[in-house]
Every structure is written in C-alpha cells, then in structure tokens.
Amino acid sequence: xxxxxxxxxxxxxxxxxxxxxxxxxxxxxxxxxxxxxxxxxxxxxxxxxxxxxxxxxxxxxxxxxxxxxxxxxxxxxxxxxxxxxxxxxxxxxxxxxxxxxxxxxxxxxxxxxxxxxxxxxxxxxxxxxxxxxxxxxxxxxxxxxxxxxxxxxxxxxxxxxxxxxxxxxxxxxxxxxxxxxxxxxxxxxxxxxxxxxxxxxxxxxxxxxxxxxxxxxxxxxxxxxxxxxxxxxxxxxxxxx
Numbered sequence: 001x002x003x004x005x006x007x008x009x010x011x012x013x014x015x016x017x018x019x020x021x022x023x024x025x026x027x028x029x030x031x032x033x034x035x036x037x038x039x040x041x042x043x044x045x046x047x048x049x050x051x052x053x054x055x056x057x058x059x060x061x062x063x064x065x066x067x068x069x070x071x072x073x074x075x076x077x078x079x080x081x082x083x084x085x086x087x088x089x090x091x092x093x094x095x096x097x098x099x100x101x102x103x104x105x106x107x108x109x110x111x112x113x114x115x116x117x118x119x120x121x122x123x124x125x126x127x128x129x130x131x132x133x134x135x136x137x138x139x140x141x142x143x144x145x146x147x148x149x150x151x152x153x154x155x156x157x158x159x160x161x162x163x164x165x166x167x168x169x170x171x172x173x174x175x176x177x178x179x180x181x182x183x184x185x186x187x188x189x190x191x192x193x194x195x196x197x198x199x200x201x202x203x204x205x206x207x208x209x210x211x212x213x214x215x216x217x218x219x220x221x222x223x224x225x226x227x228x229x230x231x232x233x234x235x236x237x238x239x240x241x
Contacts, residue, residue: 006197007206014193014203021189022210028185029172035111036167040118047123058119065116070109071177077109078102078181106178106185110167116169125156160227166221169215176211186210206229 009015039061045059060093065073083101089098129152137147179188192199 003202006193006199006202014189014197017184018186018193018206018210019187021184021186022214022228023183023187024056024103025172025175026214028036028103028110028175028178028183029168030115031108032171032175033109033164033168035108036114036118037204039112039115040122043115043119044122044126047119048126062116062119065113068131070174071111071180072176074106074180077112080094081105081108101177102181102183106175106183110174110178113174114167117167117170118164121160121167124163125159126152128153128159130163161222161226163230165219165226168218168222172214172218173211 005013007013007015008016023151024156028042043058043061047062049055078100082098082105085098085100086096101184133151133155137151143152164194175185176187178185179191186207190203194203197203
C-alpha cells in the first residue's frame with residue numbers, strides 16, 4: 001500500500017481513526033483543564049489566604065504534583081482508582097475486578113497535574129492586580145462578593161490567559177502519556193497503526209504533525225483571547241502606542 005492509502009480514509013486507511021483519536025485527545029485535554037481550573041483555584045486561594053495551615057497544604061500540593069513524574073501520577077490514579085472502584089463494588093456485593101475508565105482516569109490525572117500549575121498562574125495573576133483598585137473598592141463599601149465578581153475575577157482571568165495557554169499546551173502533551181491506560185487517543189492510535197502496518201516512521205511522524213497542528217491552533221486561540229481581553233485596558237493601549 002502507498003503512503004497516501006495508509007493515512008487516507010479508504011477501507012484500509014487509518015485517516016478516520018487518527019482524526020477520531022485527535023478529537024479524543026482534545027476532549028481529554030479540555031476536561032483535564034477544567035478539572036485543573038477547579039483544583040488550581042482552590043489551591044491558589046489557600047496559598048493566598050494567609051492561613052498557615054491552608055498555605056502549607058497548598059504549597060505541598062504544588063510541590064508534589066509539579067515534582068513527581070507525570071507518568072507515575074497517571075499510574076497511581078489509574079490503578080489506585082481501579083482498586084478503589086473494585087473495593088466499592090465488593091462492598092455492594094459485586095464480585096470481580098472493576099477498572100476505572102481510561103478516559104476518566106487520564107483526564108483526572110492530567111487535571112490534577114494541571115491544577116498544580118494553574119494554581120501558580122492564578123496566584124501570580126491575583127498578585128498582579130493593583131492594590132489601589134482593591135482598596136478603592138473596599139473604601140466605597142463593596143462587599144467581598146461584589147469585589148470578587150467585578151474586580152478580582154475579571155482581572156485574574158485577564159492576567160492568567162497567557163499562563164493558562166502554556167498550561168493547556170503542557171496538558172495537551174501530557175495527554176500522550178494516557179496511552180499507557182489503553183485509551184485510543186492520538187499517541188495510542190499512532191502506536192497501533194505503526195505496529196499493525198510496520199510503518200513506524202510514517203505514523204509517528206503523522207502523529208507528531210497532528211500534535212503540532214493542535215498546539216499551533218491552540219496558540220492562535222489563546223493569543224486572540226489575550227488580545228480581546230486586553231483591548232479595553234489602558235495599559236494595553238499604551239503598550240501598543
């Protein structure tokens with residue numbers, strides 16, 4: 001078979017499966033980023049709270065999940081989660097092994113890792129807010145909820161966009177490690193296609209190109225989002241001048 005037939009959409013081509021795997025990779029990364037946003041916001045709040053216990057726990061989270069290899073965390077979540085699900089099943093009278101779905105385990109593992117990086121992004125974004133704005137809001141009688149909704153959250157999101165873009169790219173690449181759980185994402189599908197056809201160089205190059213396409217498109221999306229968030233800010237206008 002020719003190269004074009006192998007990567008095409010014919011009966012023996014792998015094109016459709018590779019595109020499906022690319023979509024799965026995007027879905028895993030998007031879910032992981034959302035999970036990481038929740039963990040990151042909680043941990044950033046803990047580190048900024050001024051409470052010694054909360055700050056220590058937040059620092060421990062970011063230190064552990066930024067310091068431990070990503071693959072080890074995926075193994076721990078996948079096999080540890082499967083053991084937990086099996087134990088729950090036995091407690092409910094079900095005999096046999098219950099595995100944690102690969103998608104859920106992978107998204108959760110990458111999301112927890114992502115949360116450690118997002119926590120630092122949100123913390124830095126909060127510290128970038130001009131203290132005078134918060135003091136002025138407090139002086140005119142804004143309660144905490146209103147300050148959070150009208151000043152803190154918009155500013156944090158604006159400052160955090162570049163960092164979140166970097167975390168997205170990191171999570172996109174980390175999703176390749178989920179192939180060890182058997183999920184048919186882009187890396188796993190490239191491996192299967194290469195093994196089935198003995199065209200290792202071809203399919204790993206194709207897989208790499210698809211990852212580059214995803215990262216390039218993602219970079220454009222986040223760059224546009226950053227420009228849109230900054231277009232009404234005086235500092236952005238001065239920088240462009």
